[in-house]
Amino acid sequence: MNQPETYIRELLAKPRWTDEECRWLLHYLEHTPGAELKAYMLERFRQQGFEIPAPELSASILSRIHDRIQPPARQTPVIPMFRRWRGIAAAAIVVGLAAAAAVFLLRPGRQQPAADHMAALPPQDVAPGGNKARLVLGNGRSVLLDQAADGPIAAGNGEQVHKQDAELIYGPGGSGNNMLITPNGGQYRVQLADGTRVWLNAASSLQYPAAFNSSERTVTLTGEAYFEVAQDAARPFFVKVNGMTVQVLGTSFNINAYSEEQLFTTTLLQGAVRVVAGHQRMTLAPGEQTTLEQRSGLLQRSSGDVENAVAWKNGIFTFKNDELAAVMRDISRWYDVEVAYSEGLNDKIHVSGAMRRQESLQQALKILELTADLHFEVQGRKVTVSKK
Template sequence: MDKADFDQILQKYLNGQAGKKETDFLHAYYNAFEQSQDFTSQLSDEKRLALEKHLQSRILKNLGNKKRSRTLNPFFLKYAAAVILISGIALAYFIFSGRLTRQNKFPQLVEKQHQKSKEIVLTLANGSQINLKNGVLASAVQELGATVKSKENGDLDYQALSGKPAQESYNQVDVPAGKQFKITLSDGTKVWLNAVSSVKYPVAFQDAQRVVYLTGEAYFEVSKDKTRPFIVKTKQSSVEVTGTEFNIMSLPEENDVRTTLLEGSVNVAYANSSVKLIPGEEAISNIPNHTIIKSKADIENAIAWKSGYFIFNHPLKDVMATLSRWYGVKITLDQKLEKSTIAGKFSNKRSLLQILTYMGKLKGFSIQVQGNVFELTSRR
């Protein structure tokens, strides 16, 4: 079947004139496309957004919408995508060669939003900043007490120099939306930073304590040193360990700080309270109430981000907050949807429109795009 035949079947479906065989064919094609990410996974975020905008314009054209409404019907998006895939070679040529039209406002607005921080940024002890293009430090940097360089896999690595530096100096790494990053500190501790997160740390640890400062979310694999406890400080709490693996989520916009322990033991302190965790437990420090609550942890959910996944079993409001943070956009939803709950596992390599389209199909909402704002409206 060539593209013209497929276009004809699709148009009949959109007009409510498709027969059973034609409808079954489109459903089968839709399911096949839903399970395959090979084509879009090769595109950069910007180019994938450009593709989606192109798909949206095709949908509107097929629907004959004279008002050019931006409401996206989940089914139409995927079926239009299927059309594009049939002629994917030609489209891929235009995308990869940069010849796709730049008149699409949405990709440009998203790009503009991240203009100042679309790359991972390393701030050195003297205050100078280095943009780590594609997460890589182009050449080694000599700091006071350590040499900083990128490993072959892109991780940032600190190699402590012999001797004790005259003073302790700090570096900082800031990770923008849609990215993650791994750092190996001078003591061998490994830190995985999630999107929209930053960590400040000594170039070389000197004191009796190894102290780092976190904003956002990070996973720590702490190098054992019983003589020098490792302490992670956030604005709300501190976590002290000697050698262990744990995850901390301390988002500026939320009132809770969540510490989840995988191995070893940690002591979580906040205000005048503290709790000790064993593997499989988590502590939630609540800012307004000045309390710490210990409970059993959902480990898979807590560290899914580290493997590149979202795992949801939460109210839509919380789910959209997570997606908004990762993709660097604003997502609003009407009151009918706020209490609705959704469960599922999604790769963070999928585009936001792909995830929202799937969710919209399940929960019955439409999507409107206005600049970098996604508005979700219940159709029920």
């Protein structure tokens, strides 16, 4: 199952959608063959005896979604993306097609829309990132994983490493330290020898032992990663980041620690973690996050936005009143492009919205241009941002 399908399944399991989720669904469905989706949905309704909601129920659903689509009042200036999709008509399209998309896209044998879309990419456009990474084994051997075939990877220190469907899977044994490195425009997954799974975002690295043979499990991260840590009370799990350590017993959490960002953010989904920075220690409950300010070293705790923190893992860009400069750093890492700003442009402008990470660069920038206040010029792998 690919990332958009996984995200749609997660959305349909929720009792209520956020405005970003509504807009993402609308944008995603805009790029899928709606007539075929509707036909397939109706056929499934007939086959399984599903009842079409009564008109008054549909109106209630539309009203609630419409309320969610309307952005709340803010004190800071915000550029709302997807402006042309506001209103009850947009909500109606989402409600009418969401179930169809989920049923149809999850049907076995369905060719992925993203693959079809990328096949017709114009030569001057830039493709989105993908499953690309380099594995450095304990003996120093380097393997480009996007060029390696599925199956065992030969190693020199007794590592038992298997590549399958853009994921590394480690078996027991081995004595070397390994490193997984994603470039700009790359992402990858790894299952460590203890069963812990890690999703590594673009421009990131994870250093770890081939097998955890000591009384603790320690890995070192740069960049961003999402962790699902296998429970082992006898051997606590530690993630070391520059200036910070996250201690885990068994949990799911996300760490965003890019060196070019002002804050290192740890967001807890399930379980419990303890974040240590110098003499500061904070234990998080699910739904909380810490931020470590790089310059001052100050560690702070707050309620976290779990969905926003892990959206990248689900194939989504989400921006919630984020500074334009931060948004463009995300774009730069994922599309492997350089970003420049025209003279006089305030990169402190705030942006809200969402889009698929599978969009090509030109499509992603067109979505950003829906703000009506920005223009993007692409020359090779350089993007210049200016006012319209």
